[in-house]
Amino acid sequence: LNQALLGNGAIFTDCGVFGTIAPGLAAGDIGRFELRSGALALFSATNLEVDLTGTGAGEFDTVGASAGTSITVDGTLNVAVGGSYVPAQGDELAIITHDVRNGAFDQVVAPDPGAGSAWRLRYESSQVVLTVTCDADVNGDHAISLSDLSVVLANFGTAGASGNDGDANDDGNVNLTD
Numbered sequence: 001l002n003q004a005l006l007g008n009g010a011i012f013t014d015c016g017v018f019g020t021i022a023p024g025l026a027a028g029d030i031g032r033f034e035l036r037s038g039a040l041a042l043f044s045a046t047n048l049e050v051d052l053t054g055t056g057a058g059e060f061d062t063v064g065a066s067a068g069t070s071i072t073v074d075g076t077l078n079v080a081v082g083g084s085y086v087p088a089q090g091d092e093l094a095i096i097t098h099d100v101r102n103g104a105f106d107q108v109v110a111p112d113p114g115a116g117s118a119w120r121l122r123y124e125s126s127q128v129v130l131t132v133t134c135d136a137d138v139n140g141d142h143a144i145s146l147s148d149l150s151v152v153l154a155n156f157g158t159a160g161a162s163g164n165d166g167d168a169n170d171d172g173n174v175n176l177t178d
Contacts, residue, residue: 003019003020004019004020004021004022005017005019005020005021005022005033006020006022006024006025006026007023007024007025007031007033008023008024008025008031008032008033009033009034010033010034010035010036011033011034011035011036011038011040012036012037012038013037013038014038014039014040014041015035015038015039015040015041016040016041016043017040017041017042017043017046018043018045018046019045019046019047020046020047020048020049021033021042021046021047021048021049021063022048022049022061023049023050023051023061023062023063024051024061027049027051027080028051028053028080028082029051030051030053030058030059030060030061031061032061032062032063032064033062033063033064034063034064034065034066035063035064035065035066035069035071036066036069037066037068037069038069039069039070039071039072040063040065040069040070040071040072041071041072041074042071042072042073042074042075042103043074043075044074044075044106045075046074046075046076047075047076047078048063048075048076048077048078048105049061049078049080050077050078050079050080050095050130051080051082052079052080052081052082052085052087052093053081053082053083053084053085054083054085055085055091055092055093059083059085060093060095061095062094062095062096062097063095063096063097064096064097064098065096065097065098065099065100065101066099067099068099069098069099069100070098070099070100070101070102071096071098071100071101071102072101072102072103073096073101073102073103073104073105073128074103074104074105074106075105075106076105076106076107076108076109077095077105077107077108077109077110077121077130078109078110079108079109079110079111079119079130080111081110081111086114087113087114087117087119087132088114088117088132089116089117089132089133089134089142090132090133090142091131091132092129092130092131093129093130093131094127094128094129095128095129095130096127096128097126097127098126098127098128099126101123101128104121104123104164105121106162107162108121108130108162108163108164113132116134116135117132117133117134117135118132118133118134118135118137118163118168118170119131119132119163120132120133120137120138120139120140120163120164121140121164122139122140122141135168135169135170136148136168138151138152138163138164138165138166138167138168138178139151139164140164148166151164151165151166152166152168152174152178153166154166155167155174156174156175157174157175158173158174159172159173160172160173161173161174166178
């Protein structure tokens, strides 16, 4: 699809999205897409639009993939915060659940979560978790450790980087300021 996939419901066949995928019936509405069979591919031109109104069940958009299916993640994750939700360090939102996942988002576009905080994605064995953590926690596990430093060192000198690439200060570059 090179158009917008909006709404709620199930997908029962292989589907590739080059445009926008936005759970919910309109901006600010919370919704869910569920892949029931086949594979879902979000390509580099894809925008996944996720609305957040809280951290509880039914308070943020989700995409799910049932057992035996696979999802390929690429493109941009666009986050919109609404309602009375105020992001806080420690918040975790499983925006994608999956059986098999390949790839990662190229970038996250989200409102500022507050001083000293950052949005990070954590790619786990069965879900992609959007989390609010401190700036220096580049892997989103809510701990500053050698694994964060390893990410920075592995990507040192990279331009056009994101927080998950080790760009702790979100200036687009992994360098000594990170």
